[in-house]
Amino acid sequence: MHPRSLDESSASQSAGSHRSVDPRKLRADDLRYLLAVARTGRLVAAADALGVDHTTVSRRVAALEKSVGVRLIERGTEGWALTDIGRAVSENADAIEEALNRVVDTVAGQDSPSLHGTVRVTAPDGFGTVFATPALVRVRRRHPRLHVELITATRQLALRPSGFDLALVIGVPSSSRLVTEHLTDYTLGLYASDDYLTRHGRPETVAELREHALIFYIESMLQVGDLDIEHHLPGVTPAFSSTNVCAQLEATHQGAGIGVLPAFLAQRAQLRRLLADEIDIRLPITLAVRREAVTHPAVGVLSAALRQEVTERAAELIPE
CATH class of the missing domain: 3.40.190.290 (D-Maltodextrin-Binding Protein; domain 2)
Structure with missing residues (x-):
């Protein structure tokens, strides 16, 4: 995953802000990868949290960006950070992650969520x-x-x-x-x-x-x-x-x-x-x-x- 310049990132977000996205082309699981990068700021750390290698994290986030047509993360001096639209997307992705966790708890027979x-x-x-x-x-x-x-x-x-x-x-x-x-x-x-x-x-x-x-x-x-x-x-x-x-x-x-x-x-x-x-x-x-x-x-x-x-x-x- 190669960082773009700020101008390129801003331009792509602006261009994509009115783009129509087909929800059928979105993979909900890709959102978990975005969340992991958002929380750790590092591809390797996100990979460790998800139990995969960092190339998988890079590939899945890139796939998500391609699906929505905008840049979701950008490279900074302290690691990877969410763009403004990426932050908005991740906030909505939290609900999906929690739904998955509740499913796990239900299957495990836990009365209260862990x-x-x-x-x-x-x-x-x-x-x-x-x-x-x-x-x-x-x-x-x-x-x-x-x-x-x-x-x-x-x-x-x-x-x-x-x-x-x-x-x-x-x-x-x-x-x-x-x-x-x-x-x-x-x-x-x-x-x-x-x-x-x-x-x-x-x-x-x-x-x-x-x-x-x-x-x-x-x-x-x-x-x-x-x-x-x-x-x-x-x-x-x-x-x-x-x-x-x-x-x-x-x-x-x-x-x-x-x-x-x-x-x-x-x-x-x-x-x-x-x-x-x-x-x-x-x-x-x-x-x-x-x-x-x-x-x-x-x-x-x-x-x-x-x-x-x-x-x-x-x-x-x-x-x-």
Whole structure:
């Protein structure tokens, strides 16, 4: 499948917008292939989800595009994305997929419908491990035929997102291709181990932090503006840095310095909070869903499970 230029794609869509399509020439099963590409953004990932090879996915989507006479997907920097008409087609295709799943459940003798398919979730390392994982596992117990993929990384979402269905991000992403909602806030503070405080003493003021080793993200590789250390602690430069908050936690636990850590991680490691009145960073976690995945039943169930998780464990996110 070869990507066309934007002008060619737009022209073909415009030309095909008034074209009469014979529904007898459409293969409903081809719509499942379009949905898989829409949800994963990758031909190989879509093929894995469908249990076929990527050439089959390419061929079936191309056949669907030929039948309707318009371009449904286009190549972008982040993988394959739906065109505007492709998004509209995929929304209608959801109903067909669900009908097929209900048929499977009926044949299997299940009284209540079970969730099927693959859902990919992205989340920051710490939050994804401590909060997203329990919520996703709980859903999987109820729906064993559902495949859940969790990708953890503290990064911004691309303006043209692909490769995920549901994302948990620090801050508020702005993209017309995302449906977002505020999920929760969480607190970051300064933490140190007893061993570190015994060897180096306890800072009593923010100014004294300059005399201590700080542990935080690698500034040059940090992609989340809300985590800019200069904004929260001007003039303080980390002595130990990592792109992974779990590595930061372990370094703090090992006495390498004072960590700027989420309370929900630091308290589990029994670290000591420092300068709590002066340094209390509050950041939002946003739940973002790609528009083409909003109607996916599993995405709705997983979103509800995440809301329940943060509601029941709110005291860990913002401790007294």
